[in-house]
Amino acid sequence: xxxxxxxxxxxxxxxxxxxxxxxxxxxxxxxxxxxxxxxxxxxxxxxxxxxxxxxxxxxxxxxxxxxxxxxxxxxxxxxxxxxxxxxxxxxxxxxxxxxxxxxxxxxxxxxxxxxxxxxxxxxxxxxxxxxxxxxxxxxxxxxxxxxxxxxxxxxxxxxxxxxxxxx
Amino acid sequence: xxxxxxxxxxxxxxxxxxxxxxxxxxxxxxxxxxxxxxxxxxxxxxxxxxxxxxxxxxxxxxxxxxxxxxxxxxxxxxxxxxxxxxxxxxxxxxxxxxxxxxxxxxxxxxxxxxxxxxxxxxxxxxxxxxxxxxxxxxxxxxxxxxxxxxxxxxxxxxxxxxxxxxx
DNA sequence: TTAAACTTTCAGTAATTATTGAAAGTTTAT
DNA sequence: ATAAACTTTCAATAATTACTGAAAGTTTAA
Numbered sequence: 001x002x003x004x005x006x007x008x009x010x011x012x013x014x015x016x017x018x019x020x021x022x023x024x025x026x027x028x029x030x031x032x033x034x035x036x037x038x039x040x041x042x043x044x045x046x047x048x049x050x051x052x053x054x055x056x057x058x059x060x061x062x063x064x065x066x067x068x069x070x071x072x073x074x075x076x077x078x079x080x081x082x083x084x085x086x087x088x089x090x091x092x093x094x095x096x097x098x099x100x101x102x103x104x105x106x107x108x109x110x111x112x113x114x115x116x117x118x119x120x121x122x123x124x125x126x127x128x129x130x131x132x133x134x135x136x137x138x139x140x141x142x143x144x145x146x147x148x149x150x151x152x153x154x155x156x157x158x159x160x161x162x163x164x165x166x167x
Numbered sequence: 168x169x170x171x172x173x174x175x176x177x178x179x180x181x182x183x184x185x186x187x188x189x190x191x192x193x194x195x196x197x198x199x200x201x202x203x204x205x206x207x208x209x210x211x212x213x214x215x216x217x218x219x220x221x222x223x224x225x226x227x228x229x230x231x232x233x234x235x236x237x238x239x240x241x242x243x244x245x246x247x248x249x250x251x252x253x254x255x256x257x258x259x260x261x262x263x264x265x266x267x268x269x270x271x272x273x274x275x276x277x278x279x280x281x282x283x284x285x286x287x288x289x290x291x292x293x294x295x296x297x298x299x300x301x302x303x304x305x306x307x308x309x310x311x312x313x314x315x316x317x318x319x320x321x322x323x324x325x326x327x328x329x330x331x332x333x334x
Numbered sequence: 335t336t337a338a339a340c341t342t343t344c345a346g347t348a349a350t351t352a353t354t355g356a357a358a359g360t361t362t363a364t
Numbered sequence: 365a366t367a368a369a370c371t372t373t374c375a376a377t378a379a380t381t382a383c384t385g386a387a388a389g390t391t392t393a394a
Contacts, residue, residue, distance in 0.1 A: 003293050006285045010300055013278045019350095020271055022189045024382065035303075036296045043341075053384045058342055079339055079392070089302045093310075104187055111180045118173045126170050129203045133177055135256045136202075143260075150313070186380095191352065210371075220354045225372055246362070246369055 007036065011050075026052055027060040031069060031085050035092075040073040040082035068095045090151075097151040105144045112137035174203065178217075193219055194227040198236060198252055202259075207240045207249035235262045257318070264318045272311045279304035 001009070011032045018028025029050050034041060041049075047057050061083060064070035069092060073082045086092045116133040120126055168176075178199045185195025196217050201208060208216075214224050228250060231237035236259060240249045253259045283300040287293055 001281065001285045003285065003288065003290070003296065006282045006300075007296060009278060010282045010296070013275060017271065017275050020189050022187045026382075036292075036299050038291050038295045054341085055343075055385065056383050059383090062342085081341080087299070089299075089306045093306060104184065108180060108184050111176060114168065115173045115177045118168045118170065121170065123170070124205050125203075128205045129170065129174060129177070132203050132254070132256075133173075139256045139260060146317070193352075221371080222355065222373075223353050226353090229372085248371080 010036065024060070026050070026056050027063055030057065030060050031064055034070060034083060034085035035087070037084075040075070040084045042080045042082050044080070046083070067099050094151045097147055101144055101148060105140065109137060109140050109144065112140060177203065191227070193217070193223050194230055197224065197227050198231055201237060201250060201252035202254070204251075207242070207251045209247045209249050211247070213250070234266050261318045264314055268311055268315060272307065276304060276307050276311065279307060 011029050014032040015025040015029040019025050029052075030046055033046060033049055043054065043057050043061070046052075046061075047054055050057075061070060064085070065072070068086075070083055070085045073084050075082055086095060112133050116130050116137050118126070118130065120130060178196050181199035182192040182196040186192050196219075197213055200213060200216055210221065210224050210228070213219075213228075214221055217224075228237060231252070232239070235253075237250055237252045240251050242249055253262060279300050283297050283304050285293070285297065287297060
C-alpha cells in the first residue's frame, strides 16, 4: 500500500467510525486530515483535499475548535488562517472524553438521579423503576469517573502498575 | 415527580442518548421500556406504549436480540411472543461493550494496523502518517482491551484494589 | 476610506436514516 | 387442509441530518 492509498483509507475509515458514534463525517475527516498532516492547513487546502464546500469546512472547523481539539494558527505575514489538531493521542483522548462527559454523560446522570429519586409509592412497578434507574445511575457514574481518571492520567506509579496488570 | 412522568422521562432521555451515540431512538426506547418493566412484554404492548408501528417494533427487537440484550420469552399456552431485556446492568454493559468492540472497534484497529504498516519511503509525510496511525492504533488497542477487561470483570483481588485506586 | 482577502452564516437542497403499513410469511390448533 | 393468530419483510414515505454556495460579514493593508 502506497502513501496516497493509505492516507485515503485512514481518512475515510475515521470518517465512517465517526458517523457510527454520532460524529459527522466531515468533522471526523477534517480532524484526521490534520492529524496526519505535517503542517497546519488552510481552509482552502482542507476543502480541496476532502472535496467539501467552504461552508461545511468552516462550520466543522468551528465545532472541532469548540471541542478543543483543533486550533487556529496564525502564520506571521499570512492573511489566511491555518489549522492544526492536537497531535498527541493521549491529549486528544483527554479532550474528547472530557467534552463527551460534560455534554452528554453528566446530563444523563443527572436525569437518572432525578428519576431514581421519585417517591416510592409501594407499587411493584415504581420499585422496579427506582431500582433499575439507580443501578444505571451508579454504573454511569462509575464508568464516567473511571474514564476521566484514566484519560486524565492522574496516575501514580501504583496506578500505572495496576493498569499494566488489567491490560 | 410521579411514576408516569419519571418513566416517560427515563425512556425519552435514554432514546436521545442513543441517537447521540449512533443507536436509533426506537431501539433505545424499546430496550429502556423493557428494562424497567416488571414483566415480559408482547409486541402489541411495546407498540402501544411507545406509539410505534409493528414493523418498526419487529425490526428493532430483532436488532436488540442480535446484540444479545433482549430475549424472546415464550409463555406456555400463549401464542404471542414476549420479550425481556437483560436486567443486570453489569451484564448489559458487558454485552454492549463486547458487541461494539467486535463490530466497530476491532475492524478499525485492523485498518490502523494496515495503514501504519505501509513501507517507509523516507518522506516526511509518510513518516508522519505511520507515526500517528501507530499511536492511534496503540491507543485504540489499549482502550479496547481495558474496556473489555473491566466489563468482563476478570478481576482478581489485585486488579480490584487497583480499580478502587483509579476510581 | 476603500477594496482585496479572507471567513461566517444560513436558506435551500441533497443525502441519509428511520418509520410506516400492508402484503407475504410462519406457526399452531382443529 | 384450513384458518386464525401472529411475525417479518420491504417498498414507499417521512423525518432528520449534512452540505452547498452565494450573500453578508470581518479584517487588514494601503
